[in-house]
Amino acid sequence: MHEPPSTPRNGPLVDQPTWRGVLAVYAVMAAVPLSLFTASNPLAGAAVVASLGALAVSARRTATLVECFNECQGFAFDVAGRVRITVAHPSNSDGCQPA
Numbered sequence: 001m002h003e004p005p006s007t008p009r010n011g012p013l014v015d016q017p018t019w020r021g022v023l024a025v026y027a028v029m030a031a032v033p034l035s036l037f038t039a040s041n042p043l044a045g046a047a048v049v050a051s052l053g054a055l056a057v058s059a060r061r062t063a064t065l066v067e068c069f070n071e072c073q074g075f076a077f078d079v080a081g082r083v084r085i086t087v088a089h090p091s092n093s094d095g096c097q098p099a
Contacts, residue, residue: 038045068075074088
């Protein structure tokens, strides 16, 4: 007996890859050897995981500072409550024009 063709809902799911999906696959591929390394060398593995975490946090904070600098044209922060560091574009009010 003849069987009707299947509907698209029953077919295989074909999704277009996204950059987020590609990066997730590469992260998982990198995590496998890292987990094996951490299991065999726990102290060195903990140091690697801690440094990767610190790198991720510093990258996010740097991105936030860059966004703030682009939006407000500068930012300031206090160091130990005694010194204030200000980063801003130089003012052109002194009459000097860049060449």
